[in-house]
Amino acid sequence: MNAQVTPLRTIAESRLASDYESARATMPGHAGVASLRDGAFAAFMHAGLPNRRVEAWHYTDLRQAMRDALPVAGVPAATAILAQGARLETLAPRVEGVDSVRIVLVDGYYIPALSDVARMPEGVTLHSLTDVLEQGDEQLIEALSGPGLGAGDSTLALNAAFMQGGVLLDVAAGAQVATPVEIVTMTTNDVAQALYVRSLVRLGAGSKLTLIETDASDAEVAEQRNGALVVQAGDDAVLDHVFMPAQLPARSTQVAHMLVTMGARSDLASFTLARGGGLLRRQAFLRFDGEHARGAFAGSTLLKGRDHSDTTLVVEHVAPHCESREYFKFVLDGEATGVFQGKVIVAPGAQKTDGKMKSQAILLSDGASMNNKPELEIFADDVVCGHGATVAQLDENQIFYAQSRGIPRPQVEAMLLEAFVDEATDHVRHEGLRDLLTARIGVWMANRSAA
């Protein structure tokens, strides 16, 4: 028999292939972008959707979760934009203490009419990703690809192939931007769709920015999101970043990439509050290119029901004398699954590296599970690196003690859990944002108690 070798494709992969074929000609982008897309898509098809056999995705089987690929969201119609605008203040009310300027994306596309364009702080310039792709500036496109970061990850390649929405945010050298810049995502939620968004933030030397990524969608149909935030931190730049991924309906999938390069003495503090909603894979790749830089990732993940949330971090110390920190809390109820994977790579020249990671989980039910995988790959001899991971339950003695003081059990649990996750929130340097996060955590706790 003539054995013909056809790679076995899932329904979702086949659909992605045909979608790519038909979208190829119309997606925004100069010739250089088109070839970048083609290369990325070929890489994606070669690897396919990640599954348990892909080591970095062992605990998050995206192929299994993506039964089919949803149609890629197109540019929203003017009427849809108007409708979203009318709902913006309801879905994303302005928060006291966080006086942000907003960049609103609808279905991933930057909508100036809904954004605070006129209020953009001095030193910040904003462009839509579509324009960036159309102009095809080589250097920009190169930067947008996050060179050398996340290589081999097929979901990142898929994002590069389909990327349409998003923005380019440039912060001028030396600009000290006091007002937080907030990227708000909304979706026109009547159809099941997929969003492929990529944004690039370039921090000039010595600049300072607070960047917030929030979501104001209230979709009731499952979505598939694949978003990437690329950050270039120049020498001495400071970035405070808070990410609150969407709480999507069950059966949704969300892959949120962050690709960061750090210049000398630059400083990043990034915080993620994940509150479940289908499957979430948050993956960050950070590389220290300059000496004496500091990068800290912290976050809290609160899950119930059948939520699945994965935090995967790869930190590469190329330059010496840099400090990396990872500090994550997980609260898992119901049948939820949490994943923490932290990899710290110390290149041969990266002496005096100081890298620490810590993951702590509390399981609230027998059905919940936590998977921890810390990894150190150290090729330099003069370094301090460490990791710790714990999985525990609430302490019944503490619960009884507080109950005996009149506090009902659900309230006791919320109190103990909030104290547990507060230790992560404390890493957020912006006070208003810290309060906002604490309030959102409180809401999650209250909903859990009420359920």
Add this chain to the structure above:
Amino acid sequence: MLEIKNLHAEIDGKKILNGLNLTVADGEVAAIMGPNGSGKSTLSYVISGREGYEVTDGEVLLDGVNLLNLDASERAAQGVFLAFQYPLEIPGVTTMTFLKASLNATRKGRGEPELSTPEFMKRVRAAADRLGVPQDMLRRALNVGFSGGEKKRMEILQMALLEPKFGILDETDSGLDIDALRIVSEGVNALRSPHRGFLVITHYQRLLDYIVPDKVHVLSKGQIVKTGGKELALELEKTGYGEFVGEAA
């Protein structure tokens, strides 16, 4: 009035309380003395509603209300308060926050309105002053890094705030030096009232010099084996518990 009738309780299949009978009238301070392992702490836990104990027979009534059907927070709302032998540390929760949650929840459970913040602060400050608890301790995480004496004072402070109908003190004297013992005892004595009963659990007679009981009960192997006045405590101090350890079934 607290009434315990023929109480049988076990944990992990091990019988600890074996038909215990005890009545404490309003306004009465009853001391429970007994050798280590006789079931004193178990009795305090079964009254206050700790999970894990199986009550196989008997009743515990406070003013006629059957406590055994209620969980620990509901019993607190009914007026039960247990000062722990080993108070728990609650990292990340400031003492003030805990006290407020506790007082408001208790008041809610009793159908009373929440206190305004100024009124709450006033009461906490007053109680803290009486017990020699420095104000800065109230801003620290509850019991975290507190000395043994500080923890016991904090227990009495909470009892003073919550104004229970019935207070149980489990070995409140353990780990206290003589000054702390005096302050804590004064705190307890200040709470004595014709409407409030106490069960004072102790291994040693010393505490009863400061909190003078109306009655002394001897617990051995999960039963009250002897009852007397305050002089019984002195007697036990001389003779020890040998007599009881040997004879009970």
